[in-house]
Amino acid sequence: MNNLNHVDFSSSNAKPENSSMTTVNILGRLRIATEQIRYIQSSLAHNGLSDQVDMLDKVGKELDGILFNLGDIFSDDTRQSEINITSHDxxxxxxxxQTFSSKPQRPPNRAAARFESIKAVIQASxxxxxxxxxxxxxxxxxxxxxxxxxxxxxxxxxxxxxxxxxxxxxxxxxxxxxxxxxxxxxxxxxxxxxxxxxxxxxxxxxxxxxxxxxxxxxxxxxxxxxxxxxxxxxxxxxxxxxxxxxxxxxxxxxxxxxxxxxxxxxxxxxxxxxxxxxxxxxxxxxxxxxxxxxxxxxxxxxxxxxxxxxxxxxxxxxxxxxxxxxxxxxxxxxxxxxxxxxxxxxxxxxxxxxxxxxxxxxxxxxxxxxxxxxxxxxxxxxxxxxxxxxxxxxxxxxxxxxxxxxxxxxxxxxxxxxxxxxxxxxxxxxxxxxxxxxxxxxxxxxxxxxxxxxxxxxxxxxxxxxxxxxxxxxxxxxxxxxxxxxxxxxxxxxxxxxxxxxxxxxxxxxxxxxxxxxxxxxxxxxxxxxxx
Structure with a gap:
């Protein structure tokens, strides 16, 4: 799991595995991965490390991909998104x-001035x-x-x-x-x-x-x-x-x-x-x-x-x-x-x-x-x-x-x-x-x-x-x-x-x-x- 501490959000070339996913699934996958980590921690306390190495490696790669996408979300408020609807009609x-999710349009304007710097949302008030x-x-x-x-x-x-x-x-x-x-x-x-x-x-x-x-x-x-x-x-x-x-x-x-x-x-x-x-x-x-x-x-x-x-x-x-x-x-x-x-x-x-x-x-x-x-x-x-x-x-x-x-x-x-x-x-x-x-x-x-x-x-x-x-x-x-x-x-x-x-x-x-x-x-x- 040490690779989790070395995720570089600033690098455009270092895409980890599982980084290509639609953002609507990110939080759900993060929650699943978190539960897996908790299970592994519990299991390690009783059984040791040997039986869990492969699973730890998979979870680590999954979290790498998820964190890469989360970095995009936080740094880019023009990120394109999708929404999946289930209806009888x-x-x-x-x-x-079509109406409530983004379609590929023009590239985001990186030069546009952002309003102030990142600040705490809904601070002490x-x-x-x-x-x-x-x-x-x-x-x-x-x-x-x-x-x-x-x-x-x-x-x-x-x-x-x-x-x-x-x-x-x-x-x-x-x-x-x-x-x-x-x-x-x-x-x-x-x-x-x-x-x-x-x-x-x-x-x-x-x-x-x-x-x-x-x-x-x-x-x-x-x-x-x-x-x-x-x-x-x-x-x-x-x-x-x-x-x-x-x-x-x-x-x-x-x-x-x-x-x-x-x-x-x-x-x-x-x-x-x-x-x-x-x-x-x-x-x-x-x-x-x-x-x-x-x-x-x-x-x-x-x-x-x-x-x-x-x-x-x-x-x-x-x-x-x-x-x-x-x-x-x-x-x-x-x-x-x-x-x-x-x-x-x-x-x-x-x-x-x-x-x-x-x-x-x-x-x-x-x-x-x-x-x-x-x-x-x-x-x-x-x-x-x-x-x-x-x-x-x-x-x-x-x-x-x-x-x-x-x-x-x-x-x-x-x-x-x-x-x-x-x-x-x-x-x-x-x-x-x-x-x-x-x-x-x-x-x-x-x-x-x-x-x-x-x-x-x-x-x-x-x-x-x-x-x-x-x-x-x-x-x-x-x-x-x-x-x-x-x-x-x-x-x-x-x-x-x-x-x-x-x-x-x-x-x-x-x-x-x-x-x-x-x-x-x-x-x-x-x-x-x-x-x-």
């Missing part, structure tokens, strides 16, 4: 695999910190009163807040959230300029009248990103510039979205695909267009930002918006899973830089509909499916040789939602939950005495984050519909899509009962194990 599986106190105490009495806004920041702090209930959601959310994070005062942003920017942002989001990718979606992602920040132990991790860039990127990430995906634009040789060489077409357009908007002094809310800080800010915003390309999904999950594995096993390793965590937060917010309460989620389902079906209608006209990705006459909405939650939403929020909780626990353990540590561990590991119940409920609801429901009864109108919410509510109630029984069973089991 082959068409759904194909779409998920706590729920209660200076910025959160501002959110709770100060912001209530500021813009809400001055501008006569329909809600205050306390409402936007709720995971269950429904942005679709309010007019001018972009203006409302940017004013309140930027103020809550002290962005307005720090960068001396003129309120009228910010309002003008919010309205111009709204115009861009509404340009193509997309059913889903409009100003409500942009404002919802901003509010969800805000919630992820204040409901986790992240507030002290990021710099002021990083927080401003994250929230700004959340607000603008789908600016001028046409309601069509990258695949369609490339397939139809759209002008945007030609301009951006088929690479993250929409994301490049969003980032480019928003900075064009900022050239107009009526909308330039960053005019008072220091020039050097603005260069860093602009670079980070662009990287965050580009990272919302769904092809980056698998890579983000892998990098955060790798970090969590090392934290869980108390292994010393390099940590992903803050940009990786910022990208993960924004991506999670972007696909967070299924983590919201059912009434909010099902509204989003109607809108996104109608947008998919509009693209399918266009594909029938302009792509006659190809079967539409989504056909409003044949696509199984239930299976699609189940697959999307299981293979896309669950993994990103699962790893995010683990990372947030384990680092929060680390901080509390450092602050507590040894006697209090046990109590902290118990309360922290059992505390549920705000999205966990609704995510389970929404998935279980679709499972119940698939099991005993009539899928045809779900749809009142096909064009535009209209779902029967009353019919679906029956299955929501069934799902609630199932989750309640499951929770009671888990509690009883936990009590039994504790007593024994």
């Amino acid at each position: 082959g068409q759904i599986s194909t779409w998920l695999e 706590s729920f209660v910190n200076a910025l959160q106190k501002q959110v709770r105490q100060n912001a209530k009495e500021r813009l809400t009163t001055v501008l006569d806004l329909p809600v205050d920041i306390c409402k936007l702090n709720l995971w269950s807040f429904n942005m679709m209930e309010y007019d001018e959601p972009m203006v409302l959310s940017t004013l309140l959230i930027f103020d809550a994070h002290d962005i307005i005062s720090r960068y001396r942003i003129d309120i009228e300029t910010l309002k003008n920017f919010g309205r111009a942002l709204t115009d861009g989001y509404q340009k193509y009248r997309a059913p889903y990718h409009n100003d409500f979606h942009g404002a919802d992602v901003l509010q969800t990103t805000h919630c992820l920040l204040i409901k986790s132990s992240l507030m002290n991790v990021f710099t002021q510039t990083e927080i401003a860039a994250l929230l700004f990127a959340a607000a603008v990430h789908d600016y001028e979205h046409p309601g069509l995906n990258n695949g369609y634009l490339v397939k139809t040789k759209n002008d945007l695909a030609i301009i951006y060489n088929d690479f993250s077409v929409l994301e490049n357009h969003h980032a480019s267009s928003i900075f064009k908007l900022l050239r107009d002094k009526r909308h330039n809310i960053w005019s008072n930002m220091d020039k050097n800080e603005y260069r860093t800010f602009r670079s980070l915003v662009i990287s965050l918006v580009l990272a919302t390309d769904m092809a980056n999904h698998a890579s983000l999950v892998e990098r955060m899973s790798t970090y969590f594995f090392f934290k869980e096993t108390n292994s010393a390793t390099a940590l992903p830089d803050s940009k990786t965590l910022l990208q993960t937060l924004l991506h999670a917010a972007d696909i967070s509909n299924a983590t919201k309460p059912w009434p909010i989620y099902v509204q989003a389902v109607e809108k996104i499916m109608e947008e998919f079906f509009i693209q399918g209608d266009l594909e029938k006209i302009y792509c006659e040789d190809d079967k539409p990705t989504f056909d409003r006459d044949s696509t199984d909405i239930v299976q699609l939602q189940m697959s999307f939650i299981t293979h896309i939403v669950n993994p990103i929020f699962d790893v995010l939950s683990k990372v947030l909780q384990i680092d929060c626990l680390d901080h509390k353990q450092k602050e507590s005495s040894s006697s209090a540590t046990t109590t902290t561990t118990t309360t922290t590991t059992t505390t549920k984050l705000p999205w966990q119940y609704d995510l389970q409920l929404n998935l279980e609801t679709w499972k119940q519909v698939a099991k005993s429901g009539d899928v045809q009864k779900l749809i009142i109108d096909k064009k535009p899509l209209k779902l029967d919410l009353i019919y679906l509510q029956e299955y929501v109630e069934k799902a609630e009962k199932i989750l309640k029984k499951r929770s009671q069973h888990d509690l009883l089991l936990a009590c039994t194990l504790t007593s024994s």
Whole structure:
């Protein structure tokens, strides 16, 4: 096993055996190899070394290959990744695999400036910190009163807040959230300029009248990103510039979205695909267009930002918006899973830089509909499916040789939602939950005495984050519909899509009962194990 101590991540020529593997298998193989090592250690204590030499050699080579790949993951945040989907509907599986994993595109730009050096992710920080106190105490009495806004920041702090209930959601959310994070005062942003920017942002989001990718979606992602920040132990991790860039990127990430995906634009040789060489077409357009908007002094809310800080800010915003390309999904999950594995096993390793965590937060917010309460989620389902079906209608006209990705006459909405939650939403929020909780626990353990540590561990590991119940409920609801429901009864109108919410509510109630029984069973089991 001595060769493990001589793995050279910096050498491009010294590839160990078993180094060629897809990254989705890395952590699983590492866990298996670790278990083998433990078995060997136990066996050696009783039987000696001779019978285990060959097995030790194989395990050593396996770990060499795995560590080589992990070195790549930590050093390269543009690494291409794959995702394997299992679904009863082959068409759904194909779409998920093509959309949420990387395709060979242009080589990564090594010359691009990285934002700051490697830093500890989710370092010692706590729920209660200076910025959160501002959110709770100060912001209530500021813009809400001055501008006569329909809600205050306390409402936007709720995971269950429904942005679709309010007019001018972009203006409302940017004013309140930027103020809550002290962005307005720090960068001396003129309120009228910010309002003008919010309205111009709204115009861009509404340009193509997309059913889903409009100003409500942009404002919802901003509010969800805000919630992820204040409901986790992240507030002290990021710099002021990083927080401003994250929230700004959340607000603008789908600016001028046409309601069509990258695949369609490339397939139809759209002008945007030609301009951006088929690479993250929409994301490049969003980032480019928003900075064009900022050239107009009526909308330039960053005019008072220091020039050097603005260069860093602009670079980070662009990287965050580009990272919302769904092809980056698998890579983000892998990098955060790798970090969590090392934290869980108390292994010393390099940590992903803050940009990786910022990208993960924004991506999670972007696909967070299924983590919201059912009434909010099902509204989003109607809108996104109608947008998919509009693209399918266009594909029938302009792509006659190809079967539409989504056909409003044949696509199984239930299976699609189940697959999307299981293979896309669950993994990103699962790893995010683990990372947030384990680092929060680390901080509390450092602050507590040894006697209090046990109590902290118990309360922290059992505390549920705000999205966990609704995510389970929404998935279980679709499972119940698939099991005993009539899928045809779900749809009142096909064009535009209209779902029967009353019919679906029956299955929501069934799902609630199932989750309640499951929770009671888990509690009883936990009590039994504790007593024994």
